[in-house]
Amino acid sequence: MFAIGKTVNLGELLEDKNLSEITLSTIELLIIAHLRVRELRNESEIGQYGYDMMNDLNSLFGESWEAKSGTIYPLLSKLESNKNILTHERKRSPLGPVKKVYYLTESGRKIIDLVMKESLESDIDFILKYFNLLAPFVLNITDKEEIDRVIEKLMSIPAKGAALAMEKAVTENDKLLKKEKLQYLLDKIEQIKINLENEIKNSE
Numbered sequence: 784m785f786a787i788g789k790t791v792n793l794g795e796l797l798e799d800k801n802l803s804e805i806t807l808s809t810i811e812l813l814i815i816a817h818l819r820v821r822e823l824r825n826e827s828e829i830g831q832y833g834y835d836m837m838n839d840l841n842s843l844f845g846e847s848w849e850a851k852s853g854t855i856y857p858l859l860s861k862l863e864s865n866k867n868i869l870t871h872e873r874k875r876s877p878l879g880p881v882k883k884v885y886y887l888t889e890s891g892r893k894i895i896d897l898v899m900k901e902s903l904e905s906d907i908d909f910i911l912k913y914f915n916l917l918a919p920f921v922l923n924i925t926d927k928e929e930i931d932r933v934i935e936k937l938m939s940i941p942a943k944g945a946a947l948a949m950e951k952a953v954t955e956n957d958k959l960l961k962k963e964k965l966q967y968l969l970d971k972i973e974q975i976k977i978n979l980e981n982e983i984k985n986s987e
Contacts, residue, residue: 789898805866805894810850811858813840815868815895818887830884832876833859859885868894 790806807815817839821829831839833856840850863869868891871883887895918937924930 789902791894791898807866807894807898808858810854811862812895812898813843814855814858814862815887815891816899817843818869818885819892819895819899822887822892828886830872830886832882832884834876834882836885859883862891867891 789812790804792804814836817836818831821831833852836859837850837852837855840855844850859869859871863871863885867888869885870888871885873881874884876882914937921930921933921937924933
């Protein structure tokens with residue numbers, strides 16, 4: 784989904800035959816998903832200033848891509864005026880001036896919930912395959928310290944998965960999901976341990 788964007792049939796989703804398909808770019812999907820996750824985490828409708836949204840997106844992407852006002856604000860306007868996915872209200876920001884706070888519309892929630900439901904498993908598969916695609920390029924790195932940093936990041940992926948499983952639960956949904964993640968992680972660790980022990984025996 785996130786690699787190529789997504790086309791959604793609004794007529795079927797919103798049960799209105801007068802509505803046609805809508806095509807969302809990768810960045811548009813990330814904006815909508817980001818706002819939806821904030822709602823799900825807080826179990827309430829919650830908006831965000833555009834500036835704060837850019838900071839969150841930049842944190843998500845690290846140094847691989849930079850969200851800039853010239854990109855984000857036109858997309859926010861498009862998602863609001865042309866696609867009816869966002870709405871806004873003006874509020875005084877912590878710094879003083881009155882600014883727009885963006886919220887998802889009900890159709891925006893339905894769209895991102897459907898897209899994530901249909902694409903979640905394939906997105907995870909893509910991420911895992913992408914890591915596998917990146918790995919051989921480590922051989923092209925000549926600087927020893929840089930190689931060590933890259934390998935450390937690659938090998939930290941399982942640890943990060945464990946950290947996500949053990950993160951503090953915020954909502955009731957988080958608590959249920961956390962229990963499932965911890966049980967799966969425990970089962971997976973047991974299997975990995977068995978596989979490692981077999982590898983050690985076979986190497987003797």
